[in-house]
Amino acid sequence: MKVLLLDVYIKDSKYRICKDTNGSYGTANDYGDSLFPKLLTKIAKNTNFWPPIYLMYVGAVLREKGHEVHYSNNIVNDEEYDCVIMSSSIVCHESEIKEIKKINKKSKVIVVGSFVTSNPEKYLETGVKVVLGEPEFYFLRNSLDKILKDNNFSFNSINKENEDLDSLPIPCWDLVINRLSFSGGLKKKKCIPILGERGCPYSCFNYCTYPLAQGRTPRARSTEKIVEELKYWNKNFQVNEFVFRDPVFSIDRGRTENLAKAIIDEGLDIKFTIETHLNNLDYELVMLLKKAGVFIIRVGIESVNYDVIADAKRFSLKKEKEKEKLDMIHSIGIKVIGMYILGYETDTKESCLATIKYAKELNTYIAVFSVFTPYPGTPIFMKFKDRITSKNYEDFNQWKLVFDHANMSGKEIRGLLDYAFTTYYLSIRWIIKNLRLAL
Ligand code: SF4
Known part of the structure; x- marks a missing residue:
């Protein structure tokens, strides 16, 4: 299957947004309103980016199972994909819901992450499916085809078997390798x-x-x-x-x-x-x-x-x-x-x-x-x-x-x-x- 990892952010935000931090609820480094904090905000935005780690684990698991996996921050033509796996967060929540509404076939969208796990209602209202808990383990144990064909909308991955972190493959950071950065300084570094x-x-x-x-x-x-x-x-x-x-x-x-x-x-x-x-x-x-x-x-x-x-x-x-x-x-x-x-x-x-x-x-x-x-x-x-x-x-x-x-x-x-x-x-x-x- 052709799968899109959809990782939506607030459009044209002036600050750095990370959906991996804060237990994957995400943070937005909007340091203040005066000149100097605004300068720091700009530096943080220009020197830091990485998608949520669980999303890249999901991509790696699906790739190991033979699916063709892509990554994007927005959806241009949803007809191109058999399945869309979308990250969830508090920090970009309204933007995520807006993006979901652009997708014609909602039942091929599966929303994952810790925010949807604790707050699934708003996502489910749009007609998408959700995987609660750690999604990488769910996809490790279940076939994508089975989830898409299932009449249920909510799947549970809160499971004791999730203990074996060694069973996960290396995350598919290669899909975003040229964008990855975390500097802890003024310069952008891979x-x-x-x-x-x-x-x-x-x-x-x-x-x-x-x-x-x-x-x-x-x-x-x-x-x-x-x-x-x-x-x-x-x-x-x-x-x-x-x-x-x-x-x-x-x-x-x-x-x-x-x-x-x-x-x-x-x-x-x-x-x-x-x-x-x-x-x-x-x-x-x-x-x-x-x-x-x-x-x-x-x-x-x-x-x-x-x-x-x-x-x-x-x-x-x-x-x-x-x-x-x-x-x-x-x-x-x-x-x-x-x-x-x-x-x-x-x-x-x-x-x-x-x-x-x-x-x-x-x-x-x-x-x-x-x-x-x-x-x-x-x-x-x-x-x-x-x-x-x-x-x-x-x-x-x-x-x-x-x-x-x-x-x-x-x-x-x-x-x-x-x-x-x-x-x-x-x-x-x-x-x-x-x-x-x-x-
Ligand atoms: S509970 Fe949260 S804030 Fe407290 S030590 Fe653990 S990760 Fe840090």
Whole structure:
């Protein structure tokens, strides 16, 4: 069959949209309204792109089964395809529905991804089929022909058998190889997303979409499979930069050490970015990771205020420990991207300003300030559902206030973002320590 992987984005958006981040609900990096955040927004848009990893796994599975697979961001002539597999997201939701309406034969459209899994109604209303859960496993176990001929509209892939990540083939990134980029700097660089592990057991599952999409029990690929994939892209496509998409890369220390040692033993000349929790890093491990090629570590700092963090059920280290760990990572020569959230439910303007001040003290290579967002499907959403002020799902982009906050307005939050990004990156301390690293 001729299959189209349809990955729709908001048309002509001025900011970078990624439908893989945020547990595949997606994010849109719309940093603020003043001049400097707008410049950063433009840089992020020009230097980052990759489609959702699950969509490219689906493509790889179908290709292995003999189908001809294509990728596109819009549909020109749907008659050309026997089946359209479409990614879902909150961040481009209305645009996705609009695109579906252009397709004549809705029953050949199958919508997949974590957003449709938690929120299938709006998609089903259009007459398409949906696969709930991890779609790559569903297509691995079932024939496409059977799904298309089935009179049902909803198929369930929430299954224990999904544990074997090694049963998945290498994602079909080759379909978009010339567009893939993730820089963590000012220059656009080719970079391939890699899956090592899925699932996160931490307490912030209350508001976080990763456990919602991937479960709370970590499942990992074998070291051999990961190294085999790194070698594949490195040798066949000359890619030497990768971004691990694990929600908490070093959650299993033994596995992390084995992987790092295996990469070193292979002599692969690669660099990679990871995201993890500071709790899981110490000097020996960070040294080993550096030797293996880690050059950027992303960590969630979130807020400086203990009460705000406790109220959000976020598991964080004590601030002294946090600073100590960041100093240790910096001393080893690894860049840090610190992620902060403004506008938690109990945040005030003062607590947000204190968080921004704390970020400046930490002075990491990159600081990303975003806005607390209660996502439909997460446990915390029930508490907020009567206070949601946004009519469109596309507003849930992590840089807009979407609910009636007791202490701040949406305009005030946007003002805080402007202040945070501008004063962080235009400070002498940041320029002296970090600017050359970004060039
Ligand atoms: S550590 Fe918390 S924020 Fe990070 S992926 Fe896990 S649940 Fe989500």
